[in-house]
Amino acid sequence: MNRTGYTIGAGLEYRVTENISIQTEYSYTDLGSNSVGYAAGGGGIPAGTAIDEEVKFHAVKTGVNFRF
Numbered sequence: 283m284n285r286t287g288y289t290i291g292a293g294l295e296y297r298v299t300e301n302i303s304i305q306t307e308y309s310y311t312d313l314g315s316n317s318v319g320y321a322a323g324g325g326g327i328p329a330g331t332a333i334d335e336e337v338k339f340h341a342v343k344t345g346v347n348f349r350f
Contacts, residue, residue, distance in 0.1 A: 285313040285314060285316075285337060286313070286314065287311060287312050287313035287337070288311070288312055289309050289310065289311045289312075290310055291307060291308050291309030291310060291341075292307070292308060293305060293306060293307030294306055294307075295347070300349075301348060301349045301350070302346065302347065302349070303346070303347045304344070304345070304346050304347075305344065305345045305346075305347065306342065306344045306345075307342070307343045307344075308340070308341070308342050309340070309341045309343075310338075310339075310340050311337075311338065311339050311340075311341070312337075312338045313337035313338070314336070314337065315334065315335065315336040315337075316335050316337075317332050317333070317334050317335075318332065318333045318335065319331070319332045320332070320333075
């Protein structure tokens with residue numbers, strides 16, 4: 283299943299020395315919501331069950347950059 287959504291974020295990079303820097307980045311992703319229905323049941327899910335799902339998440343990344 284493909285999803286359409288958006289991501290927004292920001293980041294910082296700090297130069298420690300001439301050749302080394304550290305960075306951090308934050309992003310928020312929202313891929314919307316969906317209702318999944320199970321008409322036939324199966325896998326322990328009763329027939330006629332609908333599951334509402336929302337796909338949203340936060341991510342924080344850090345890193346070290348080496349320049350040669």
